[in-house]
Amino acid sequence: MSFLALERLEKRWPDGTHAVRGVDLTISEGELVVLLGPSGCGKTTTLRMVAGLEMPSAGRVRLGGADVTDLPPSQRDVGFVFQFYALYPHMTVAENIAFPLECAGLPRGERDAAVRRVAERLDLVALLGRRPRALSGGDQQRVGLARAIVRKPRLWLMDEPLGSLDAARRAEMCELIRVQQLADRVTTIYVTHDQEEAMRLADRIVIMSQGEIVQAAPPREIYDRPATLFVARFVGSPGMNLIEGDARSGTFRPAGSAVAISLPHAVPDGRVVLGARPEHVRLDANGPLRGRVVIEADAGPWRHVHVEGAFGRMQAQTTERGASSTGDEVRLAIDPAGLRLFDPATGRSLA
Secondary structure: OOOEEEEEEEEEEOOOOOOEEEEEEEEEOOOOEEEEEOOOOHHHHHHHHHOOOOOOOOEEEOOEEEEEEEOOOOOOEEEEOOOOOOOOOOOOHHHHHHHHHHHHHOOHHHHHHHHHHHHHHHHHHOOOOOHHHHOOOHHHHHHHHHHHHEEEEEOOEEEEEOOOOOOOHHHHHHHHHHHHHHHHHEEEEEEEOHHHHHHHHHEEEEEEEEEEEEEOOOOOHHHOOOOHHHHHHHHOOOOOOEEEEEEEEEEEOOOOOOOOOEEOOOOOOEEEEEOOHHEEEEEEOOOOOOOOOOOEEEEEEEEEEEEEOOOEEEEEOOOOOOOOOOOOEEEEEHHHHHHEEOOOOOOOOOO
């Protein structure tokens, strides 16, 4: 039996807007699931319905085998970490962390011991006597996290908790959250629009678009085998290269080109979209695709080469320096192992 189950969950606003459309999702105990998608896709609304902060228009929420759809948040035993820390300004760090334990009626001595334990884990001991206004944004975020995990609820819900932090602090906090989640094995739903956070944290990523789930899979599968054109474009920095064309007799011909690319697996003849990640596209003097370099950019160990030709524009990723310059005529080849095909009418993956 799943630990958390969302059954045909829907949310319609009073103006008729459909925020969430029939979401079905099961989550195992101890799993960390990331809801990933662009702004307005329904991920935060879904999280708020799990928390009990929004009532669904239809569908059910089951937690630990019990139907909690109509229960208030206080009766669901969840810890919620918001994007904006919502710390009590008149309380010290220690008092903020202890607040949920005080509400639960835990004796003072047990509260103090629990606060000390979580403060040691999150490196907050030196800050326990300070008030929020004396803390940096990153420190305030750690206090918010400590307050959520201090009593080890059945479920952690995290809504864009790192959105206001810089890149270095986000990476540090991602690692901290994952370490704590693995240590406590608390089932967690984490909402973000940042795919790097999602890939770093998740056991499983749930991609949402226009209120619906379009793919739910482990991070590597999401990246390597996107189920739709939307996922192919959205996941990856940059997204997958996509070329429209025709499949005929085991080959792919880009629209407006006589070039034929052999396909590694059989697909029905007809109109298709070919996809390949930049790391599967290489500069190759014998490659079938011809084009001109329009942009080159360094990204750490990688060099991104943007090439424009009859096929449109593609991006290759290479570690070579000086292999090409802006304006050069080049040829490209695609690693067959990284090639994906999509139906242009439905957007669904063909292979």
